[in-house]
Amino acid sequence: MTGEPNGPTTALTYQATATDRPLGPALLRGLRCRCPNCGEGKLFRAYLKSVEACNVCGEEIHHHRADDLPPYLTVFIVGHLIVALFMAADEMVRMSMWAHLAIWVPLTILLSLALLQPLKGATIALQWSLRLGGFGGEKDPLE
Ligand SMILES: [Zn+2]
Numbered sequence: 471m472t473g474e475p476n477g478p479t480t481a482l483t484y485q486a487t488a489t490d491r492p493l494g495p496a497l498l499r500g501l502r503c504r505c506p507n508c509g510e511g512k513l514f515r516a517y518l519k520s521v522e523a524c525n526v527c528g529e530e531i532h533h534h535r536a537d538d539l540p541p542y543l544t545v546f547i548v549g550h551l552i553v554a555l556f557m558a559a560d561e562m563v564r565m566s567m568w569a570h571l572a573i574w575v576p577l578t579i580l581l582s583l584a585l586l587q588p589l590k591g592a593t594i595a596l597q598w599s600l601r602l603g604g605f606g607g608e609k610d611p612l613e
Pocket residue numbers: 505506507508509510511524525526527528529
């Protein structure tokens with residue numbers, strides 16, 4: 471009769487997600503490598519190893535499935551930035567290929583290493599906010 475069989479459920483689900491776990495603050499906390507729930511506890515116990523649970527609020531983090539998204543985002547951002555900077559520098563300054571290699575290769579490596587952890591934190595926060603994987607409260611079928 472309504473024409474939208476899942477309309478009310480979808481609206482309730484979106485409202486619950488928007489109020490319980492707002493995406494914007496969660497992403498900012500994840501980018502700062504902090505717990506997406508409280509923003510206080512550390513999200514990583516090593517460079518890319520996430521904690522089992524937040525040491526401040528107890529939110530379980532272990533069931534995230536960041537997988538390949540953080541490296542993909544890192545390559546996407548660094549690639550576009552470095553290629554644009556390389557092309558701009560090549561137009562403005564005359565340098566040898568060795569000089570370009572000496573500048574852009576280390577910059578690419580450093581920028582990739584600097585972005586990978588925050589982007590993994592943001593990916594975990596995205597999954598937490600959207601209740602993906604085990605963050606929805608149900609048993610993760612991959613565990
Ligand atoms: Zn926390």
